[in-house]
Amino acid sequence: MAAMQQESAIRTSRAARVLIYLLLLLFAFFYLLPLFVMGVNSVKPLSEITGGNMMALPEIWTLEPWRKAWSEAQVGVQATGLKPYFWNSIKMVVPAVFISTILGALNGYVLTKWRFRGDTILFGLMLFACFIPFQIVLIPMARMLGIFGLAGTTWGLVLVHVVYGIGFTTLYFRNYYAAFPTELVRAAQIDGAGFFQIFWRIMLPSSGPIIVVSVIWQFTNIWNDFLFGASFADFSSQPMTVALNNLVQSSTGVKEYNVHFAGAILAALPTLLVYVVAGRFFVRGLMAGSVKG
Amino acid sequence: MGFLDIDSASKTYGSVEVLHNVNISVGEGEFLVLVGPSGCGKSTLLNMIAGLEDITSGEIRLKGNLMNGVHPSRRNIAMVFQSYALYPNMTVAQNITFGLEMHKVPKAERESAMQEVAELLQIGGLLDRKPAQLSGGQRQRVAMGRALVRKPEVFLFDEPLSNLDAKLRVDMRTEIKKLHQNLGTTIVYVTHDQIEAMTLSTRIAVMNEGHVQQLGTPKEIYDSPANLFVATFMGSPSMNLVPVCINANGEAVYAETSNSFGETVRLAVHEAGSDLRSMSGKTVTLGIRPEALTDKDGADHRSTHVERCASTVGVTEPAGSDTFVTTSFGGADCVARMRADTDASPGAIIEFAFNMEKAVYFDPESGIRIG
Helix, strand or coil, rough: HHHHHHHHHHHHHHHHHHHHHHHHHHHHHHHHHHHHHHHHHCCCHHHHHHCCCCCCCCCCCCHHHHHHHHHHCCCCCCCCCHHHHHHHHHHHHHHHHHHHHHHHHHHHHHHHHCCCHHHHHHHHHHHCCCCCHHHHHHHHHHHHHHHCCCCCCCCHHHHHHHHHHHHHHHHHHHHHHCCCHHCCCCHHHHHHHHHHHHHHHHHHHHHHHHHHHHHHHHHHHHHHHHHHHHECCCCCCCCCCHHHHHHHHCCCCCCCCHHHHHHHHHHHHHHHHHHHHHHHHHHHHHHCHHHHH | CCCEEEEEEEEEEEEEEEEEEEEEEEECEEEEEEEEECCCCCHHHHHHCCCCCCCHHHHEEECEEEEECCCHHHEEEECCCCCCCCCCCCCHHHHHHHHHHHHCCCHHHHHHHHHHHHHHHHHHHCCCHHHHHCHHHHHHHHHHHHCCCCCCEEEECCCCCCCCCCHHHHHHHHHHHHHHHHHCCCCEECCHHHHHHHHHHEEEEEEHHHHHHHEHHHHHHHHHCCCCHHHCCCCCCEEEEEEEEEECCEEEEEEEECCCCCCEEEEEEEEEECHHHCCCCCEEEECCCCCEEEEEECCCCCCCCCCEEEEEECCCEEEEEEEEEEECCCCCCEEEECCCCCCCCCCCCCEEEHHHHHHHEEEECEEEEEC
C-alpha cells in the first residue's frame, strides 16, 4: 500500500517536472530571443536587414559591423568607433569599484568592530544613499564637481559613483562583518595589531565572498550607468553607454542597424564577463551574511 | 602588594553597574579562577584585566604598574578565548607567530620560539594547517600556543574548555594544570564550571551579580562558604540546606529539626561559636554537603562527631562510584552520598549519619554564615 502510494507520488512529480521544464524552456526562449536577434543581425550585411527578416540567419557571414562599431563608426566629431569610450568606461569603472569596495569594507569594519555612540543611526543614514533617486542629486552634484574642479573628467565620474556606491557597499560589508567573531579582533588587539593591521591581515583576507558581491554589484551599476555619464562627462571622458546612445541616435546618414547591434553587444560584454567569472560566488556571498557557515 | 592587583575596580554600562568595587590581589605564580553564573561579571573583569574593556573606577596594577588605559598589547598579557579566536586565513604557524610579528621580533627568533611552543604542546605536525582543518582539542592547543609563545606575565583564560566535549574537557583540564605547574606563570581563569574551578585553582573568587562573594582557596570555599550563594553554587550535588531550630542548653547547643515522618531530630552542634549560641530559640539554616550525610557505616571514620537519625529513603540514584540517596529533613529535600553497594531502597527507613564537623550554619535572612 505504502509502496503504491510512493509510486504514484513519483509519477505525479514526474508529470509536474515535465511541465516545469517546458515552462522554463519557454521562458528561456523568451528571454534569449533579443540576444539571438542582436547576435544574428550583427553578423550580416545591412542590406540583408533592410531587405529581409530580423529572425533569419545571415546569408553572408561578416564581422565587418563589429570592426566598424569598434573602430570606425561616427560617434563624436571624429570617426573613432566605440573604442576610446570603452577605455573611458574602464578607466572610470576600475577605480570607482575598487575605491567604493575598500571604503565599504572599512565602514563595515568600523560599524561592527569599533562601535561608537550613534553608530546604528549613522548606518541608517548611510542606507538612505541606497534609496535616493539619481535625478535628485544631479544639480547639486554638478555644482560640487565644479567646485572640486572635476567637472567633465573621468575622476569626476569616479567620485560620483564612489559616493553613490558607498551606501550599498557599506550595507554589504556591515552585515557580513556583523557575523564575523569579535573575539578575533580582540585576539589581534592583544597580539599587538593596530586598526589597519587588523583590517588588512585579519578582516579582508576573510571577506572573499562579500568582496565578490560588492565588485559585481558596483561594476554592473557603474558600467551600465547612463545618466551620470551623460550629465557629467565631456567628449573626452564619455563612457561607453553614452557613446552607444550617440551612435544609435545619430540622425545623419543611413541607420546601420548591424553596427548598432554589434555596438550594443560590445557595451554589454564586460558585465556579462564579470557575471560568468564571478557569478557563482555572487549567490554564495549574498547568503554568507545571513547564514552561519 | 601582589603581582596583579585589582583595586576597588568598578564597571558601569550607562546607568547599570555590572561590577561593584572588586578587590583581588593575585600573587606571582598563582592560579586564580573567577567562577560564577552567567552575567555575574566575571568575563567583564577578565576583559578589564586584558584591557579590552575600560575600567570605570578603581585601579588595575601589574607588578605595581598602573594598567588603566594601557593598550592590551602593552600589558604583557596573553589571552585564550572561548571560541579560540584563531585567525581563519592563517596557518597554525602564522597564528602562533602573529603576535611576535606585530611586536617586530626578528624572523629567526619567531621561528625558534614557535618550535619550542609546538614541541611543548605537541602540535609540531599541525603547523602548516589552517584552523578549519583542526579538531576542537587541536584548536585549543594552538590557541594556548599562541598565548604561550609571547612569554607573558599573566595568562588570561576565558572559559577555554566550554566548547569541548566532556572527555576532552577533562583531559585538557589536566594539561592546563600541568602547564601551570611546569611554567609557574600567573593565570587568571574564568569559568562557570565549579568543578574546573575546584580542580585547577590555587585560589577561587566566587562572583555573583557583580560582587565577589568569597575569595579563598578551594578548600576554604568548599568547607567554609561565606554565604548561602557560595554554599549552593560550589559542589555537585549542591549542599543540603535544612531549616533547624537552635537550642542552647547549658554547655551543649542543639540543632533541632524533624525527619521524613515528623519525629524530632536533635543534632548536637560541633564546637558551637558564640554567634550561633546567641541564636538560641531562632531558626537558622544548617548546611551539610552530601558526602557528610551518609549511611551509618559510610561515615568518615576520622570524624570525632557523628550524629545519627532515621529517615525514609525517597529515591536512589546509582552513579557508579557512589549512590545518591534522597530523603527529607525539616521539610527540605536532602541528598546523601552513600557507598555504591548500599542496601538503601526507596521507601525503606534507614539510619543517616551526619558528620557534624562539616556542618555549617547560615542566617536564613541575610544568607551569611554564622561563625
